[in-house]
Amino acid sequence: MGKGRLEAFSDGVIAILITIMVLELKVPVGRSLDALTPLIPVFLSYVLSFVYVGIYWNNHHHMLHTLEKVTGPVLWANLHLLFWISLIPFTTGWMGANHFAPVPTALYGGVLFMAGAAYFLLEQAIIASQGPHSLLKKAVGDDWKGKSSPVIYLVAIAAASKAPWLAQALYVSVALLWLVPDRRIERALAARR
Amino acid sequence: MGKGRLEAFSDGVIAILITIMVLELKVPVGRSLDALTPLIPVFLSYVLSFVYVGIYWNNHHHMLHTLEKVTGPVLWANLHLLFWISLIPFTTGWMGANHFAPVPTALYGGVLFMAGAAYFLLEQAIIASQGPHSLLKKAVGDDWKGKSSPVIYLVAIAAASKAPWLAQALYVSVALLWLVPDRRIERALAARR
C-alpha cells in the first residue's frame, strides 16, 4: 500500500488546516489602524497555532520517513491524528475571539493534549508495524519531549481558570521545545545506512 | 494516462472536503462552557462524517491500487463519486444544525446512498477497463459489504421520519462495518505477485 499517498493526503489536510485558520482573521469594518486593534489577539493565536501545526507537519514528516508499510492501524491512527489537528482552527478562533479567556484557553489545551495523544498512538502503530527491530522505536528512545508535553498541557488546563496567561506561556514553551526538529530519527536513519 | 495524477486530484478533493466540514463548527459567541452546548450535535455529525469520508479515502486508495490504465469512463466515474462526497459537508451541516431532525437525517442517508452507488459505478468502470481477467473483479468477489450498505441506508431513510435516532444508529453501524480496511484487494494483489 502506498506510503506516498498517505503522505500526500496528510500534507493536503495539514496544508488546508494551516490555511483555514487565517480565515478567522476577518476583514474588519473601518479603514484606520484602530480597526485592526480587536484583531490582535486573533492574530497572536493564529501565530501560535501556525507554529503548532507547522511542528506537527514537521515531525509527522520525520516520523513517516521510517514507515515501511502502511497497515490498517497506521492508516486509521493517522486519520485520528488529523481529526484532532482539524479542531485546532476552531479552538484557535474561539480563544482569539475571546481574548484568551479561561474556558477557551483550557479547551485549546485540551485539543493540543488530544492531538499529542493521537501522535503517540500513531507512533505506536508504526512501531508495531515494524516488528521487533523497529527503527522508529530505537529512534524515539525514551522520548522525554513526548512524555513531558502532555503533562505541561494538563498543568496549563488546570491553570487556565485562575491564570490564563500562565497557560498561554506554557503553550508557547511546549512549542519552543518542539521547534528544534527531532534529530533522533535522522540519526537513526543515518546509522542504519 | 497518469494514474498518479488521478490519485493526487482525488486526494486533494477528499482532503479539502474532510477539512471543509470543520468550518460548520462556527466559533460561538460567549466564552463559557455553555456556549459550546449547541455545538454538540454539530460536533457529533462532524465525527460521523469525518469517519465516512476517511473510509471513502481509504477504500478509494485500495481500489485504485488495482487500476492499470485511466480510461474515460474511469475518470468520469471518479469525478461522479467526488461529486456525491462533496455534498456530505452540506448534509452534515444541515443535520447537525437541526439536531438530527427527520428530514435532514433522511437527506444525509440519501447522499450516502448516492455516494455508495457512485463508488459501485467506479468499481464497475475499473473492472471494465481491466478486461476479462480483472484483478479487481476477483478481489471484490461477491462484495457483501457493498451490497448490504445501500439496503441499510434505505432502511435508515425510511426510518428517519419516525425514529431518526434509529437512522443514526444504522449510519454508525455501516461506518463500523467499513472501518476494517478491505483485505480482499490486498490479498488479490499479493496473490498475483
Place this chain on the structure above:
Amino acid sequence: MGKGRLEAFSDGVIAILITIMVLELKVPVGRSLDALTPLIPVFLSYVLSFVYVGIYWNNHHHMLHTLEKVTGPVLWANLHLLFWISLIPFTTGWMGANHFAPVPTALYGGVLFMAGAAYFLLEQAIIASQGPHSLLKKAVGDDWKGKSSPVIYLVAIAAASKAPWLAQALYVSVALLWLVPDRRIERALAARR
C-alpha cells in the same frame, strides 16, 4: 524545470475550486424539505460548474501529457487559465442565487469564454515550446471543439438578456460536447510510441 510540480499545483488549485463551489450551498434555516426549495437553482448551477471544472481538469491533464519542458510562457499561461477558472465559483454562486437571471447568466458565459480563451493561449504556449514538430499541434488538428465553443458562448451571452434559459441550454450543450474525453491527444501519443 519540473512538469510534475506544475501539474501538482494546478491539481491543487482545481481541486480547491471544485470544492469551494459547494460552499455556496449554504446550510438552510428550517428543517423541512421546503427549506431546500430555494437551494434548487444553487444546486443546479453547482452541478453545471462541477462538470465544467471537471472537463477543464480532464483536458488540462491530457494536454500536459504532451508537455516536454516548462517554459516561462507555459507557466504564466497556466496561471492565467487558473485565474479564470477561479472566477467560476463566484459566477456560479451569483447565477444560482438569482435563479438564472439575465445578467448573472451572461457573466457566467463571459467567464467561460475567458477560460476558453486562456485554455487556447496555454495550448499555443505549449505548442510554441515544442518547436516545429510539436506533438500537441498535430494532436489538436483543426480543433473544431475549441473553435466552436467560444462562438456558442458568445451566442449564449447575447441571448441571456432575452432568453436566459436558452443561454443555459447552450452552456449545457458545450459541456456535453466536451464530456467525451479528447482522443486526439491519446492517439497522437500512441502514434509516436
Place this chain on the structure above:
Amino acid sequence: MGKGRLEAFSDGVIAILITIMVLELKVPVGRSLDALTPLIPVFLSYVLSFVYVGIYWNNHHHMLHTLEKVTGPVLWANLHLLFWISLIPFTTGWMGANHFAPVPTALYGGVLFMAGAAYFLLEQAIIASQGPHSLLKKAVGDDWKGKSSPVIYLVAIAAASKAPWLAQALYVSVALLWLVPDRRIERALAARR
C-alpha cells in the same frame, strides 16, 4: 529528508491561499450589472495579489530546484515564508473593501515587505545548507531584484498616507519586475550539467 514533500506541502499551501482570496469576492445582492460595481476594487486587488502569489510560487519553484537536502533551518524558513504569504488574502481583502485607502494600502505593502524578507531568509538558509560551493549563491549573484523590491515597498508604504495610488503603482511595478521568470537559476543549473 524529502525535498518532494516540502515542495508538495508548499504547493498545497500556496494553491489554497491563491484560491482563498477569491472568497473575498462575495456574491452580491442584486441581479443587475450595478450590483457588481462595488466589487471592482475587490476584483482589482484580487488580480494584483493573484499575480504576486503566482510570482512567489514561480520563484519558490525555481529556488527549490537547487535544494539538495532539507535541513531544519530550510524547513522553518520555508514555513516562515508561507506564514507571511498566508496574510496576503487578509490584506488584499481589507485593501479591496476600502477602495485602496491609505492604511490598508500601507499594510498591504508591509506584508509584501515581510514576505520578501522571508523569501530572502529562505534563500540564505538554502545557501547555507549547500556549503561553500553553493549553486544557489552563484545563481543569485548580486540579486538586484531582491535588493530593490524591499526598498520600493518601503517607499510605497511611506507614500500610502499621501498618495495611495502611487503606492499601488509601485506594487504593480514590482510585480511586473518579477513577472519575467528568473533565468539565473536555470542558467546556473544548465551550466553545472
